[in-house]
Amino acid sequence: DTGVSQDPRHKITKRGQNVTFRCDPISEHNRLYWYRQTLGQGPEFLTYFQNEAQLEKSRLLSDRFSAERPKGSFSTLEIQRTEQGDSAMYLCASSSSRNNEQFFGPGTRLTVL
Amino acid sequence: QKEVEQNSGPLSVPEGAIASLNCTYSDRGSQSFFWYRQYSGKSPELIMFIYSNGDKEDGRFTAQLNKASQYVSLLIRDSQPSDSATYLCADTGYSTLTFGKGTMLLVSP
Numbered sequence: 001d002t003g004v005s006q007d008p009r010h011k012i013t014k015r016g017q018n019v020t021f022r023c024d025p026i027s028e029h030n031r032l033y034w035y036r037q038t039l040g041q042g043p044e045f046l047t048y049f050q051n052e053a054q055l056e057k058s059r060l061l062s063d064r065f066s067a068e069r070p071k072g073s074f075s076t077l078e079i080q081r082t083e084q085g086d087s088a089m090y091l092c093a094s095s096s097s098r099n100n101e102q103f104f105g106p107g108t109r110l111t112v113l
Numbered sequence: 114q115k116e117v118e119q120n121s122g123p124l125s126v127p128e129g130a131i132a133s134l135n136c137t138y139s140d141r142g143s144q145s146f147f148w149y150r151q152y153s154g155k156s157p158e159l160i161m162f163i164y165s166n167g168d169k170e171d172g173r174f175t176a177q178l179n180k181a182s183q184y185v186s187l188l189i190r191d192s193q194p195s196d197s198a199t200y201l202c203a204d205t206g207y208s209t210l211t212f213g214k215g216t217m218l219l220v221s222p
Contacts, residue, residue: 091156100205105156
């Protein structure tokens with residue numbers, strides 16, 4: 001399967017813990033995006049990378065959120081000191097820079113207790 | 114900040130009917146839009162994109178863009194129960210997507 005993959009699919013953590021999610025994009029795509037989706041809402045953009053450069057990060061929800069894509073391939077999204085309000089589905093998408101057709105991975109569902 | 118508005122529904126149609134899903138957008142400069150389908154508990158799946166005024170057809174799906182009215186629609190012909198899902202309209206922007214909340218479609222057999 002050559003689609004976008006995300007790991008883990010589900011994560012349950014206690015408030016105050018740090019969590020890290022991984023995303024592997026479609027291999028020929030050089031852009032990678034992170035979104036968050038809560039119940040009844042559309043996905044909300046967080047940040048994106050073109051190759052290893054993070055081109056937009058002002059929409060990260062707070063300074064507890066950070067993302068990396070060190071070698072321009074997979075990416076990680078870290079949330080430090082998790083809060084109950086961070087409970088959501090975290091979606092990764094990828095696209096080529098020729099067009100903006102973004103294909104989503106299956107998502108990581110985070111539950112903060 | 115761009116905004117995309119959609120009626121949350123549910124929109125209920127009988128099998129075989131035409132389902133009409135709509136969204137409006139705030140940015141007059143927006144050029145193109147995507148429609149995603151999202152089944153419950155799954156991630157969004159890209160089903161249509163439209164880059165210019167007018168209609169674009171792909172199988173049972175037709176997307177329509179009216180820039181003067183800042184209005185985008187998706188028509189699904191011969192609706193099937195398997196089309197029951199939430200349909201998300203997205204303004205593409207330069208590189209990021211701004212989504213509406215989605216419209217839930219229910220197709221009854």
